[in-house]
Amino acid sequence: MSYFGYDHENVEPEASSVVESLRSIGYSLETAISDIIDNSIAADASKIKLTFHWNEKNNYIKIEDNGRGMDEGELTQAMKFGSKSPLETRDPKDLGRFGMGLKTAAFSQARRLTVKTKRKNGNYYVRCWDLDIINETGKWTLLKKAYNEISLSSLGNLSEETHGTIVLLENLDRVVGDHYTPKGYNAFLSKVNALEKHLSMVFHRFLKGKNSIAILINGRQIEPWDPYLLDVDATQELIDEPFMDGNQKIKISAFVLPHHSKITKHQYDYGEGPKGWNAQQGFYIYRNKRLLVAGTWLNLFRKEEPYKLARIIIDITSESDFNWQIDIKKSTARPPQELLPEIKRIGLLTRNASYRTFYHRGTKVIGERNNQMKYKNAHLWEQIYKHGKSFYKINKSHPMLLKLLEDLSIDERLLNSYLSLIEENAPVNLIAYKPTTESTNENTTSEITKDQKNNLLNGLKDLIYAMRLLNYTDDQILYQLNNIEPYKHHPELVSLSLEGYYE
Ligand SMILES: Nc1ncnc2c1ncn2[C@@H]1O[C@H](COP(=O)(O)OP(=O)(O)O)[C@@H](O)[C@H]1O
Ligand SMILES: [Mg+2]
Known part of the structure; x- marks a missing residue:
């Protein structure tokens, strides 16, 4: 449908007020730098070098990567606010979303953003947004070169690689304000310290293992932080x-x-x-x-x-x-x-x-x-949500099932068709048309009839017997039963059965 037939006027956003207000989205130094690093990872970088430079006249933050880089058209597009629609489908590896991150993250900390980039066998291209220029011209005035000689030398060339991207943030008014004092310097250092911890957490899965990437801060490689202490046995x-x-x-x-x-x-x-x-x-x-x-x-x-x-x-x-x-x-x-x-x-x-x-x-x-x-994999059922309804499928990798299948005398086809029968006739699936938002009522024991109670107890008895056969400890059995339908709603029956109360 075309709207051109309507009586209309095109109203451009006011460049300076848009940019100034985007500065206040609420990024911290940590979230801002993480967002810029996301772009490097999405561009397949294996090494990302951060430089925090403190100098009375010219402090800057530089993020340099060895990713695939951009050609001139891509760079101009990348500098645009809203460079990609959030509605576009993204590559599964892409960490971007709104086409805004580079710009909003940079301006949350700095008044000037310069990007220098190079594709393999391509030329270097530079683009620069400076908030003071935007304010002065009132237009989206993008410079096609570095702001001045100092910026140019801060940018440098890619230090080791033949392709990649350098993002330079200058006039860091939101990082340290205008305090070029020893106190300001200390504040700067402690922010860098906190940033290091943050990055080692946010990117920990990238910093370790196959195809890992390296992130360096002022030459020092940061270590991943594993929130789950997976190397510790007692976890x-x-x-x-x-x-x-x-x-x-x-x-x-x-x-x-x-x-x-x-x-x-x-x-x-x-x-x-x-x-x-x-x-x-x-x-x-x-x-x-x-x-x-x-x-x-x-x-x-x-x-x-x-x-x-x-x-x-x-x-x-x-x-x-x-x-x-x-x-x-x-x-x-x-x-x-x-x-x-x-x-x-x-x-x-x-x-x-x-x-x-x-x-x-x-x-x-x-x-x-x-x-x-x-x-x-010890869960019995896998919950599947479709069109706002929930269904359950049998977990075909359950250890008991796998154990059964090891037995060659078992007819696998027969067993599987029996399982499908159970799946299709499972009461939870038959009543799947209940709204899924209904609360699960964890701790309250539902009112049940004597028959239902007996059924539950019989089921429990069989399960407990089978799990003991598989050498589960009582604590393990307790955990599992309290975690599966329908027993999770009857914790007291579970505990009493385990203690042999109903033998
Ligand atoms: N370091 C980089 N290397 C290669 N391309 C980049 C880099 N940084 C940004 N880009 C390009 O600029 C685009 C815009 O980045 P950004 O503003 O962060 O939005 P988004 O990440 O949501 O797309 C990215 O989609 C990417 O094409
Ligand atoms: Mg991004």
Whole structure:
């Protein structure tokens, strides 16, 4: 539909007021630099060098990468506010979203942004936005070269590579203000310190393992920070569950970190992370491996001391962005309404386990991590969300099923068709047309008839028998039963059955 037939006028935004207001989106130095690093990672860089330069007349921050670089047209486009529509589909590796990050992140800290870039076998191209020039001309005036000689020499050329991009931030009025004093210098240094901790957290999955990237600050390589202390045996992994949000796969892995008496002082200090033990509890939301939010209970629960050992990974992809309401700064995310009951359930479970470990009760809940392989994938059902409804599929990698299939005398086809029968006739699926937002009512025991109770007890008996056969400890059985339908709604029946009360 064309609107040209309408009587209209085109109203251009006022360049200077748009830019000045974009400065106040609320980036911190940490979120700003992370956003610029996202672009380097999306451009396939394997090395990203940050330089923080303090000099009375010319302090600057420089981010240099060895990514694929840009040609001249791409560079101009990249400098444009809104260079890509947020509605465009992104490559799964792309960490961008709004086509704004480079600009909004830069201007949240600095009054001048210069980008110099080079593709392999291409020329260098430079573009520069200077807020004072935009204010003076009142137009979107983009310079095609460095602002002055000082900027030019600060930019330099790519130090080692034949392709890549240099982002230069100058006039850092929001980083240190105008205080070129020793005090200002100290403030600058401590900001750089905090930034290092932040980056080692946000990009920890990129900084380690195959195809890892290196991030250096003033020549020093930063180390990844692992929030889950995976190298420590006493860390418990409670849950490792995939489930679907529409067509998107989401994965949740819940960890309870060790009681401080089970780890060394060094490990304890390490585990504290950038914000401290208490603040780091909760969900950790990753989008395409990149950590967006580190330690939040998503307004479901409060942060309290006994729960500080609980840290839960939620992995989403960029295709779920809109469902998760990712903001421009990539510092907040909100789960879609229909996933909340599931997230709340896992949150509760992990918090309870943290509580027990914190107070030394129930001592070792799940056992050493190395013995946990059989506990992995131990969920019976996988929950699938479609069109706002939830369905359940049988987890075909359940350890008991795998064990059964090892037995050659078992007819695999028969077994599988039996399982499908169960799947299709599962009461939860038959009543799938209930709204998924309905709360799961974790702790309240529902009223049940005597018959229902007997059925539950029989089922429990069989399951407990089978799990003991597989050498599960009672604590492990307790955890699992309290985590699956329909037993999770009847914790007292579970405990009493385990204690042999109904034998
Ligand atoms: N370091 C870089 N290397 C290569 N291309 C880049 C780099 N930084 C930015 N770009 C290009 O500029 C575009 C705009 O970046 P940005 O404003 O951060 O928005 P977004 O990341 O959401 O696309 C990117 O999509 C990318 O094409
Ligand atoms: Mg970006």
